[in-house]
């Protein structure tokens with residue numbers, strides 16, 4: 001049985017066992033409703049104790065994934081009712097101006113209310129704070145940096161960090177020259193540079209539907225128009241939809257997720273990315289890809305950036321360490337092989353350079369090997385949280401609720417019965433000490449008013465369960 005438990009791994013043995021069962025569920029080895037290996041069988045196969053396997057099974061039972069039946073053993077639960085996935089939306093008929101800034105501001109303010117349970121913000125690292133390991137790296141950097149600590153860094157970024165990024169891309173079978181990378185203030189600045197480089201006010205930008213609201217806010221601030229391309233919960237973006245969109249509208253650029261979309265958590269396959277890049281290059285349309293969730297996958301391996309399939313410089317890759325190490329560091333990057341010099345000049349004009357100390361610390365974090373160790377643990381914690389939140393939603397939400405089953409990342413997308421109002425749920429949840437993201441934020445049109453996004457990127461606790469239950473109760477009250 002693969003993968004076997006690893007005693008040198010920092011993760012508890014029982015969690016490794018639980019992960020093995022989850023992986024067997026994901027890759028279809030175990031089917032819903034089937035009996036899973038007995039405690040003794042698995043303990044013998046993995047050469048570990050029966051109580052360790054029991055602890056793993058009990059944990060999986062607690063989150064609703066397994067069911068124990070007296071004298072029969074443990075069974076993989078059939079998806080509980082209420083967990084049907086959201087429906088794929090329709091292709092838009094026209095491009096729209098965006099007007100979401102006010103609601104975004106309200107939603108952001110809610111996240112910072114003291115004592116709030118922040119189900120609204122997607123901050124995966126909060127689920128397993130990286131601060132201790134990162135703090136060690138920061139202290140090392142402070143002792144090495146001397147007077148450089150308070151100086152300006154190079155405007156296009158700290159060379160050792162850019163080299164490390166290039167090496168990480170090499171692991172993804174991509175030959176990247178560090179000069180093609182510009183370090184930015186988070187992925188948001190990378191997206192800003194990319195859009196300013198390839199489009200102008202009034203241009204139509206194709207976006208995912210539903211789409212991360214930061215991209216919509218950016219399009220709004222740049223005076224561009226957004227055209228919605230539907231995201232299928234299981235298959236991500238369809239190349240046929242993009243063809244139809246390009247045939248009907250003068251689209252200047254597409255802003256799409258590389259692998260894992262936000263908020264749907266859908267996974268774009270390698271084949272669809274390959275076809276998409278070929279299509280866009282043939283039509284001379286830029287692809288700005290957003291890869292911030294690429295490392296937070298739940299499957300067996302990381303999805304590759306679409307850049308991997310580019311041959312003519314029409315793909316610009318945006319990413320950051322905000323979802324995988326520290327959003328406060330504001331360190332991201334733009335990989336733009338065809339436009340590297342222009343990107344570097346624009347970065348200089350917009351914000352001169354990014355924090356040298358933060359780049360240096362992250363470079364230490366990666367170089368020490370701690371970053372990759374941390375990522376492995378983070379993915380595991382996020383997966384468990386996702387299962388727990390799905391189970392909670394199935395228990396507490398109004399019937400007819402549809403929920404995404406993300407392939408990675410830290411958020412769930414909920415499609416509630418049509419007559420419910422996500423904006424109202426947002427307002428009603430605040431006095432209960434809970435923030436959520438109303439669906440309206442995730443498209444320029446009003447089609448997601450009955451949807452909400454919830455984050456499981458936080459340390460799991462009974463308070464979090466109560467918060468999900470409270471929103472569920474509100475959904476039932478609105479419905480009745």
Ligand SMILES: Cc1ncc(COP(=O)(O)O)c(C=O)c1O
Pocket residue numbers: 122185186187188189212214262290292319320321322323327331332
């Ligand atoms: C899909 C997506 N892209 C970009 C960003 C912005 O990332 P950063 O904090 O690095 O600017 C976020 C943050 O939530 C996001 O979810």
